[in-house]
Amino acid sequence: VTVAVRSPSSEVPVVRSRPAASRRGLRSRLTRPVLGQIALILGGLTIVGPLLYVISVALRSPGDYFAQPYGLIPRHPTIVNFRSFFAVTDVGRLMLNSIIICAVASVGTVVSSAVVAYPLARLRFRGSTLLTVLVLSTMMLPPQVLLIPQYILFVKLHWVDTFLPLTIPAWFATNGFLVFFLRQSFRGIPREMEEAVLVDGGNYWCAFRRVIVPMSRTPLMIVLILQTVATYNDFFAPSIYLHSPNNLTMPLGIELAAQTASGMENAPVIMAGTLIYVIPLVLFFLLVQKWLVRGVQFSGAVKG
Amino acid sequence: MKTGPTVSATDGASAVVLRHRPLIGRRVRTLVLRATGGDNLAGSRRRTAGLMLTPWVLGFAVFLLGPLVASLILSFTSYDVFNPPQWIGLGNYREMFADPEFLHAWKLTLIYGGLGTLYMLVVALATALLIYHARWVSGFWRVLYYFPALLGGASEAYVMIAVWTPNYGLVNSVLNMVGIQGPGWIDSQQWALPAVILMRYWTVGTLMLLFLGSRASVPLEYYESARLDGAKGRQLFRHITLPMMSPVILVCVILGFIASLQAFAQVWILTEGGPQYSTDVLGIYIYREAFENIRMGYGSAVSWSLFTVTLVITLVILASSKRWVYYEHGDTL
Numbered sequence: 005v006t007v008a009v010r011s012p013s014s015e016v017p018v019v020r021s022r023p024a025a026s027r028r029g030l031r032s033r034l035t036r037p038v039l040g041q042i043a044l045i046l047g048g049l050t051i052v053g054p055l056l057y058v059i060s061v062a063l064r065s066p067g068d069y070f071a072q073p074y075g076l077i078p079r080h081p082t083i084v085n086f087r088s089f090f091a092v093t094d095v096g097r098l099m100l101n102s103i104i105i106c107a108v109a110s111v112g113t114v115v116s117s118a119v120v121a122y123p124l125a126r127l128r129f130r131g132s133t134l135l136t137v138l139v140l141s142t143m144m145l146p147p148q149v150l151l152i153p154q155y156i157l158f159v160k161l162h163w164v165d166t167f168l169p170l171t172i173p174a175w176f177a178t179n180g181f182l183v184f185f186l187r188q189s190f191r192g193i194p195r196e197m198e199e200a201v202l203v204d205g206g207n208y209w210c211a212f213r214r215v216i217v218p219m220s221r222t223p224l225m226i227v228l229i230l231q232t233v234a235t236y237n238d239f240f241a242p243s244i245y246l247h248s249p250n251n252l253t254m255p256l257g258i259e260l261a262a263q264t265a266s267g268m269e270n271a272p273v274i275m276a277g278t279l280i281y282v283i284p285l286v287l288f289f290l291l292v293q294k295w296l297v298r299g300v301q302f303s304g305a306v307k308g
Numbered sequence: 309m310k311t312g313p314t315v316s317a318t319d320g321a322s323a324v325v326l327r328h329r330p331l332i333g334r335r336v337r338t339l340v341l342r343a344t345g346g347d348n349l350a351g352s353r354r355r356t357a358g359l360m361l362t363p364w365v366l367g368f369a370v371f372l373l374g375p376l377v378a379s380l381i382l383s384f385t386s387y388d389v390f391n392p393p394q395w396i397g398l399g400n401y402r403e404m405f406a407d408p409e410f411l412h413a414w415k416l417t418l419i420y421g422g423l424g425t426l427y428m429l430v431v432a433l434a435t436a437l438l439i440y441h442a443r444w445v446s447g448f449w450r451v452l453y454y455f456p457a458l459l460g461g462a463s464e465a466y467v468m469i470a471v472w473t474p475n476y477g478l479v480n481s482v483l484n485m486v487g488i489q490g491p492g493w494i495d496s497q498q499w500a501l502p503a504v505i506l507m508r509y510w511t512v513g514t515l516m517l518l519f520l521g522s523r524a525s526v527p528l529e530y531y532e533s534a535r536l537d538g539a540k541g542r543q544l545f546r547h548i549t550l551p552m553m554s555p556v557i558l559v560c561v562i563l564g565f566i567a568s569l570q571a572f573a574q575v576w577i578l579t580e581g582g583p584q585y586s587t588d589v590l591g592i593y594i595y596r597e598a599f600e601n602i603r604m605g606y607g608s609a610v611s612w613s614l615f616t617v618t619l620v621i622t623l624v625i626l627a628s629s630k631r632w633v634y635y636e637h638g639d640t641l
Binding site: 037040041043044047048050051052053054055057058061069074075076116119120122123124127128129132135138139142143144145146147148149150151152153154155156157159173175176177178183207208209212229233234236237238239240244254255258259271274275277278281282285286288289293296 | 370378379382441442451454458459462464469471473576590595612614618622
């Protein structure tokens with residue numbers, strides 16, 4: 005299953021142009037790579053453009069906002085929209101709620117998924133393959149099917165309007181995809197490493213703690229990143245479980261601001277809120293992107 | 309109990325060095341050992357497996373299987389949370405199939421899922437190949453194109469409001485600059501669905517990374533020998549690149565389809581299903597019926613239709629995969 009992944013930059017010779025073309029010299033040999041870069045730059049603009057435009061709308065003064073034609077860059081940048089957003093929502097509180105839920109749910113997901121993935125990867129027992137298939141098949145359950153009974157369950161437990169429905173299930177390895185992802189990565193670790201621990205008199209739990217976990221830092225980190233981002237961006241579950249203004253998360257806060265200050269002129273306020281909401285994610289991305297790039301090589305190895 | 313390296317006294321001469329803290333207390337351990345049959349490796353393996361799988365078994369029972377069964381039962385009842393459920397047999401299902409809004413929601417969901425998944429795959433594949441063949445700064449492009457995938461869900465939708473809103477949106481502003489009066493996008497019955505499908509390109513990063521990893525693991529020798537046989541660019545793509553990437557394409561088709569059929573937040577934040585139900589996908593229809601009209605029974609019945617169709621489509625894609633997916637090593641799991 006392990007396939008060495010070459011970094012794309014070392015692949016240049018593969019796309020060498022046909023012999024006839026290369027004889028014609030430098031200019032024609034550069035045509036294709038230059039066209040490729042132009043396509044990537046144009047595509048890149050459609051990726052970065054929306055974010056820059058959010059900043060541009062958020063900085064607009066009312067005068068800019070109603071100006072015609074509507075330019076891409078505000079003429080009189082102002083931070084008044086951020087002040088308005090701070091006035092209609094308790095941003096500190098929203099952000100704190102989001103961060104608490106993310107932290108508790110993500111740590112729970114990493115710990116529980118790793119603990120469950122290890123026996124599926126390594127400890128062969130009767131029905132272990134069947135169990136893996138079962139874990140994987142839970143991915144197909146639409147959240148909508150589970151949501152109604154889960155909601156009723158949490159109503160009966162008096163968990164509604166607390167963070168518990170958004171955090172506790174994460175501690176029980178409920179995301180089948182992440183469990184399967186970790187199982188596949190644990191299987192890639194050479195067995196000899198674990199056997200060394202077992203021969204020294206350690207048990208399987210010890211092998212898991214001392215060998216599997218330290219050797220799986222990249223996949224575990226990827227699970228942490230994916231779960232953190234998914235929780236931070238979740239809209240569906242929080243909108244059902246959280247009601248009182250003090251308990252809302254960031255995306256619900258923006259929705260609330262949109263309803264409170266409705267009308268077309270509140271668009272810059274919503275964009276100011278969106279910017280405040282997105283900035284932590286952008287910082288988080290810059291912080292963890294090296295793990296994700298390693299993840300490319302990893303996914304190449306798993307799927308290969 | 310000592311935690312550092314200890315020499316276990318009972319082992320006498322063999323003096324096994326234990327470098328770990330036991331998972332459970334020694335006295336409990338003795339009891340468990342007696343009950344589960346011996347201190348051999350196989351017994352220990354079974355015990356550890358049992359213990360470690362406990363969280364999943366509990367979570368599966370309480371948060372997945374239980375709700376799944378409950379949802380099936382609820383779908384035969386009328387239930388508003390405050391009063392006990394009333395058994396109404398197939399009533400919900402009869403109402404569902406007679407409701408033109410339900411059929412309309414399904415039509416939109418299939419368009420959104422089908423066209424959306426196809427569109428995402430094409431964009432992801434094209435981006436991955438462009439980045440793979442990039443001669444300069446391919447690492448930079450990889451990071452840049454992946455980046456919005458981390459903003460999926462609510463952030464994506466809020467950013468996309470800035471892009472697709474007709475009066476101040478980025479798309480119409482750009483069109484305006486070149487002298488075209490853009491359509492109403494998310495405020496127009498005709499253009500709202502195309503807008504919520506088109507906007508999905510922004511989070512194509514995850515698929516792109518999977519494709520990039522898969523493309524990078526195709527052995528170079530295949531291309532070289534095909535080129536010696538006189539194959540050209542398009543033929544290489546058709547007969548080597550696509551077949552070698554097909555297992556990953558299959559995974560992406562299935563994951564993409566499942567996720568699109570369940571779509572809720574991206575559409576809800578932009579349009580709330582409107583205007584005039586023109587983006588009323590099933591996820592929104594269920595939300596409205598179950599949580600706004602508080603009809604848990606009916607909502608359950610509709611969500612079971614979603615579950616059934618998801619299963620059927622997944623199975624059909626898997627069955628068809630024998631014809632178009634090429635496994636080099638012959639193993640799948």
